[in-house]
Amino acid sequence: MRQVPRPVGALVRSGLLLAEQGLDAPLHVRYLDWLSGVLTGAPGVSLITGRPVADLVAERAAVTLTLAVAALAVSVPLTAALARAAVRGPRRLRPGVNAVVVAGAALPQAVVAAALVAWLSAGWGLFPPVSMLPAGEPPWHRPDLLALPVLTLALPTAAYGAALLRGAIADVVARPYVRDAELRGLPPAAILFRYVLPMVAAPATRLLAVILGGLVAGTAVVETLFGLAGLGELLVTAISTRDVPVVQSVALLAAAVVVAGLLAADTAAHTTSGRDHEAL
Numbered sequence: 001m002r003q004v005p006r007p008v009g010a011l012v013r014s015g016l017l018l019a020e021q022g023l024d025a026p027l028h029v030r031y032l033d034w035l036s037g038v039l040t041g042a043p044g045v046s047l048i049t050g051r052p053v054a055d056l057v058a059e060r061a062a063v064t065l066t067l068a069v070a071a072l073a074v075s076v077p078l079t080a081a082l083a084r085a086a087v088r089g090p091r092r093l094r095p096g097v098n099a100v101v102v103a104g105a106a107l108p109q110a111v112v113a114a115a116l117v118a119w120l121s122a123g124w125g126l127f128p129p130v131s132m133l134p135a136g137e138p139p140w141h142r143p144d145l146l147a148l149p150v151l152t153l154a155l156p157t158a159a160y161g162a163a164l165l166r167g168a169i170a171d172v173v174a175r176p177y178v179r180d181a182e183l184r185g186l187p188p189a190a191i192l193f194r195y196v197l198p199m200v201a202a203p204a205t206r207l208l209a210v211i212l213g214g215l216v217a218g219t220a221v222v223e224t225l226f227g228l229a230g231l232g233e234l235l236v237t238a239i240s241t242r243d244v245p246v247v248q249s250v251a252l253l254a255a256a257v258v259v260a261g262l263l264a265a266d267t268a269a270h271t272t273s274g275r276d277h278e279a280l
Helices: 008-014 016-020 027-039 053-088 094-106 109-123 143-173 176-183 188-226 231-241 244-279
Strands: none
Touching: 027 244, 053 094, 053 143, 053 188, 053 231, 053 244, 094 143, 109 143, 109 188, 143 188, 176 188, 188 231, 188 244, 231 244
């Protein structure tokens, strides 16, 4: 008689899969085992492919990091320009700049991607609509394939950053020592570098940390839309297949980037607080 394969539910109930994945151990033992694996660079094995999670992350990290760093390089100066224009730009242009900032921050990445593809790819033919990298080729060798994904990430990020940073800039430029410097006739560049930038260093660093972590974690939509095999696409696939070790590792990586940036921002805040008291 031909044997009928047992359903997965029966295997789980029998404890075979539980024992194979180590899920039959007590909770604290499983947590300590996972934590030791994370600290030693071995966060587990994929439930779907059976490969070490560290290998899967390492294979995709180059694409995501290249995409995130390029988007950060575009979004940071654009954020500074938009925030400054919203606060210190010509008065007649400030409402329009603030409207662009608010609207840009609210746009979903899918809408930005569709608009860029319709404009720069279908309309002008400057870039390919799909960014599938050739196997084994480093992503930085094909900037034409990264242009649309980078812009899709950078433009909403710059608007979001400007929306948060403009309040800090407005608070600093309204302080008495900045106005006193303006009355003494100091050049705008000197006021900017001597009085404004040191005071906004801490909130700007915090914002940079959140943006960088959001870029690392937020590449999922962009990589899926443009066909890039990065950590974001890996995360989407792992979530759809319930590959918990992979989901944990990718999410932990993005959280670690944010925490590291926030610690750096706190250090900058302690450094600038003394300068703030001296200026007052």
